[in-house]
Amino acid sequence: MDHQGLRLDGVTIALGPRALIAISHTVAPGEVLTIMGPSGSGKSTLLAYVGGFLDKAFTASGRVLAGELDLTALPPQERHVGILFQDPLLFPHMSVAGNLLFAIPQAVQGRAARESLAESALAGVDLAGLGARDPDTLSGGQKARVALARVLVSAPRALLLDEPFSKLDADLRHQMRELVFAKARASGLPVILVTHDEADAAAAGGTIVRIGA
Amino acid sequence: MLTRLGPPAAILLLSGPILAGLAGTMLPAFGYLPALGGEAFSLDPLRQLAAVPGIAGSALLSLQAGLASAALSLGVVMLFVAAWAGTSAFSRVQHLISPLLSVPHAAAAFGFAFLIAPSGLVARFLSPELTGWERPPDLLIVNDPMGFSLIAGLVAKEIPFLLLVTLAALPQVPLARTRQLAASLGYGRIAGFLYCLWPLIYRQIRLPVFAVIAFASSVVDVAVILGPSTPPTLAVRLVGWMNDPELSMRFLASAGALLQLGVSAAAILAWLVVERIGAGMLRVFCEEGRRFSRDAALRWLSFALMLASALSVFAGLGALAIWSVAGLWQFPDALPRSVSLKTWIATAPRVVEPLATTLAAGLISTVLALVLALLCLMREDETGRRGRRAAALIYLPLIVPQAAFLFGLHLLFLLGGVGASLWALVFVHLVFVLPYVFLSLSDPWRAFDRRYEAIAAGLGRSRAETLWRVRLPMLARPVLTACAVGFAVSVGLYLPTVLIGAGRLTTITTEAVALASGGNRRVIGVYAFLQMLLPLAGFAVATLVPALLFRRFRAMRV
Numbered sequence: 001m002d003h004q005g006l007r008l009d010g011v012t013i014a015l016g017p018r019a020l021i022a023i024s025h026t027v028a029p030g031e032v033l034t035i036m037g038p039s040g041s042g043k044s045t046l047l048a049y050v051g052g053f054l055d056k057a058f059t060a061s062g063r064v065l066a067g068e069l070d071l072t073a074l075p076p077q078e079r080h081v082g083i084l085f086q087d088p089l090l091f092p093h094m095s096v097a098g099n100l101l102f103a104i105p106q107a108v109q110g111r112a113a114r115e116s117l118a119e120s121a122l123a124g125v126d127l128a129g130l131g132a133r134d135p136d137t138l139s140g141g142q143k144a145r146v147a148l149a150r151v152l153v154s155a156p157r158a159l160l161l162d163e164p165f166s167k168l169d170a171d172l173r174h175q176m177r178e179l180v181f182a183k184a185r186a187s188g189l190p191v192i193l194v195t196h197d198e199a200d201a202a203a204a205g206g207t208i209v210r211i212g213a
Numbered sequence: 214m215l216t217r218l219g220p221p222a223a224i225l226l227l228s229g230p231i232l233a234g235l236a237g238t239m240l241p242a243f244g245y246l247p248a249l250g251g252e253a254f255s256l257d258p259l260r261q262l263a264a265v266p267g268i269a270g271s272a273l274l275s276l277q278a279g280l281a282s283a284a285l286s287l288g289v290v291m292l293f294v295a296a297w298a299g300t301s302a303f304s305r306v307q308h309l310i311s312p313l314l315s316v317p318h319a320a321a322a323f324g325f326a327f328l329i330a331p332s333g334l335v336a337r338f339l340s341p342e343l344t345g346w347e348r349p350p351d352l353l354i355v356n357d358p359m360g361f362s363l364i365a366g367l368v369a370k371e372i373p374f375l376l377l378v379t380l381a382a383l384p385q386v387p388l389a390r391t392r393q394l395a396a397s398l399g400y401g402r403i404a405g406f407l408y409c410l411w412p413l414i415y416r417q418i419r420l421p422v423f424a425v426i427a428f429a430s431s432v433v434d435v436a437v438i439l440g441p442s443t444p445p446t447l448a449v450r451l452v453g454w455m456n457d458p459e460l461s462m463r464f465l466a467s468a469g470a471l472l473q474l475g476v477s478a479a480a481i482l483a484w485l486v487v488e489r490i491g492a493g494m495l496r497v498f499c500e501e502g503r504r505f506s507r508d509a510a511l512r513w514l515s516f517a518l519m520l521a522s523a524l525s526v527f528a529g530l531g532a533l534a535i536w537s538v539a540g541l542w543q544f545p546d547a548l549p550r551s552v553s554l555k556t557w558i559a560t561a562p563r564v565v566e567p568l569a570t571t572l573a574a575g576l577i578s579t580v581l582a583l584v585l586a587l588l589c590l591m592r593e594d595e596t597g598r599r600g601r602r603a604a605a606l607i608y609l610p611l612i613v614p615q616a617a618f619l620f621g622l623h624l625l626f627l628l629g630g631v632g633a634s635l636w637a638l639v640f641v642h643l644v645f646v647l648p649y650v651f652l653s654l655s656d657p658w659r660a661f662d663r664r665y666e667a668i669a670a671g672l673g674r675s676r677a678e679t680l681w682r683v684r685l686p687m688l689a690r691p692v693l694t695a696c697a698v699g700f701a702v703s704v705g706l707y708l709p710t711v712l713i714g715a716g717r718l719t720t721i722t723t724e725a726v727a728l729a730s731g732g733n734r735r736v737i738g739v740y741a742f743l744q745m746l747l748p749l750a751g752f753a754v755a756t757l758v759p760a761l762l763f764r765r766f767r768a769m770r771v
Contacts, residue, residue, distance in 0.1 A: 048667075051667060051670070051671055052670065053663075053666070053667045053670065055597060056596065056597040057597065076667075076670035076671070077669075077670045077673055077674055077675045077676065077679075078673070079670075079671075080671075080673050081671055082671045082672065083667060083668060083671040085664050085667075085668070087664070089662070089664055089665055089668055091665065091683055091687070092687065092766055092768035092769050093686045093687055093689075093762075093763050093766055093769050094766075095765070095766075102669075102672065102674070102682065103672040103673075105673060134765055134766050134767055134768075135766075135768070136766060136767040136768035137767060150672070151668075151671070151672070154671070154672040154673055156671065160671070
């Protein structure tokens, strides 16, 4: 897919009288914008705002544009911004392949085409052949990779990362970081990463914005 | 969009029939019912009521049943939880007791009667060796004039309910740490728990306790089966007047229903005093630093009482099952000489219609209640607000005595030309089914990790798809359990069914209770057994269906 950048145009988020975030920034395809801040600083609310599921308790303004398309005018399911949380959150009642099939856009038609797309997405994260497995039987690292494959296969316009590596142990964290950023670069996805880990920010290699210091 | 309609519809359903019903009770109680010639307000119905022989005795019996059964069942639950919460024995007893919640009151009451009657299972096991009885002794154990067996039967049935609501509140208090702290300061297990944790827990189970008082002080089916008959409790007499072919008795019945409202309110008011005294005693003991460190005897007593209450219900249900297949069974034989399906076969043709009505009313009202509860919960997600005041409404149908508003509602139905139709029955059942379905579903629904929905939306799935393909399947078990609870409630409803069904629509429960006076234990056994079987089948479905659907997925197991 031919990606355009993601533009945050005068986005502000506040909780009551307390301003949490005010940002204007353009994330080019394949680039990573890193938001750093301590827990409770409201850094995740930016992702919720971009994704379209900000809690009603917050007040927010500003536009989020993918190319010329104003995402903030769209309901969450039409924004097509994929999100990865610190937990893989694989749907526990679907097989690994079921999770991916759920994510593949409806434009891909025909059972065989969808299944082969799911299989190649799994192969893309080194999990070829695990489609029939119960996600609960996978290791932590495998689950994280399925979650990545699931979000990539949905052909998103942008990728939101909400401290996605914080629950992995040191070895895996390093591997997953490399994998996620490599995939995002390869697909030309604009990425917003929220983290409190300096190493994440360093590995991302893009602009770093610090909030709530 | 549809979710917007959920809360108003639920509020209307919960409060509308109750308010209209109360008005429909109130007006004739003061003589106003033009359709039956009551053109002007007067105090005549109330005077007439005051002149009914033994009316004060009936009212006192109801008051006593409400207060005593609530105090005893809460006392047992409180001591048991205080002594045993957090132990493995506790969770074992908990698993033993939870299924009893689904047993309809009437079935439990019949079982209890079959157990403790002079010719009941207990007497048979003890006779003649221990008692010397060769024939059933001439004792009035069941239907005793003081209402002791009524209270005991209610206690056995309310204990599982109060234990379950206490269990729901328990995870919100720091149990293990508080136990350690209290023990390190030298407090006994029970005292430490009661001083530190019980006030927090009691605050959360207060409405259910009120519901128990209101229910026990106005119950009809259990009182017909176990309660005294000379005079019976107030609610039982009311139903008699209501069903009297002489229509002018409706004025008296309405006045009686008003009295019933007063009796239940008085019981709850008296309970508020009991609460004060209890809290005061607890505070004084606590401030005096009374350790009560040697509480082993009380701990084991609470355990024994808890176990005894559960076993009495189980044994009673067993007695029902045996009677339904008993051939010749003379006193004092412990078991029947022969076993046959004769009673079942003879009863089967008469069972079909009530069974169909029971199933239809139960299933339809449960599905409607589920839809309404889901709409309300989804609306809650959308607005991010929990309607706290609306939440108290949920308890309204459980706290207002059934007799007080059902009489009025029945009268309004009659005047409005709404006959005894299945839809009228479903409507009335829904009033009682909805609170239980909502209460049972709301905690797991709210505990759902909503990031799954964010992920599904990010993957481009609509809200409807997310609901049907992610949230509902992942919550399949609690959703089906809520349905099973709702169905069990509907199956067990007696008074609403008798009044709205008006004798033309009968269910297994109304048929079983109608048999109470006849005393044919074999036939009662069949009906009461069926009555207990239906909710059980519901819970079996709720357990097996998700287990089969998701058998491949480990995280979907309990």
